[in-house]
Amino acid sequence: MPAIAKVTKEMIIDAAFEIAKEIGAENINARTVSQKLGCSTQPVLYHFKTIEDVRMAAHRKAGEFHINYVTNLSGKYERPMLEVGMRHIQFAVEETNLFRFLFHSNYYTGVSLSDWLTGKNFDSLFPILERQAKVDKQQAYNIFSQIFLVTHGIASLLANNAMAYDEAYCIKTLSNAYFGTMHLIKDRGLL
Incomplete structure (x- = not known):
């Protein structure tokens, strides 16, 4: 039997970022993140004290994405x-x-x-x-x-x-x- 994939903090942030990108940040919650990852809500709540912490981490990732987007100059x-x-x-x-x-x-x-x-x-x-x-x-x-x-x-x-x-x-x-x-x-x- 294959080992169960471990859900990491980075995976949770990536999932929350994708949710924000696809359907809006107001839809980031433990249920939607866990559904995106195909896991229970337990890993989300294990890695982050609150869902607001998940949103803040996703916001930082979105900020980095934005800066890379606007500074990727093509000429x-x-x-x-x-x-x-x-x-x-x-x-x-x-x-x-x-x-x-x-x-x-x-x-x-x-x-x-x-x-x-x-x-x-x-x-x-x-x-x-x-x-x-x-x-x-x-x-x-x-x-x-x-x-x-x-x-x-x-x-x-x-x-x-x-x-x-x-x-x-x-x-x-x-x-x-x-x-x-x-x-x-x-x-x-x-x-």
Whole structure:
């Protein structure tokens, strides 16, 4: 008789992540996770004190997935930062449940927007922006934060409404935000 496969903590996190991705994070519970794994609820409750701990772990995994998604640049767009913005919007369109889980839940409680934008989430993007825009690190942060807020607004609208995704409009809007911010920083010394 073959040995019974052991359910690991990582398997539980992966299952919860898949549930969030497929049908929404509000459906993560001991029963749905155990069904996904083909086991009883006992391993889920053994590895995690509460189902909220499972959700938090799945949220961290979703955050890593999002960062990898938006920073996996293909060169499709003329500027790397435009591609990052477009990938964030595409993430909202293609991975609506994960987008809502990440950005429309309360898992960033107590974190300031500034800290979140400058934290490890986007560290890899600042050197790209510094080179692309020929600016210093602080200016790169200022440009990024302005563009991200515009980008995120578009992404949120698309993720939460039955709106049509218009790539050309998004490109134009993000380009205007980028060049407008560059003008404020370089020509006017603002931000």
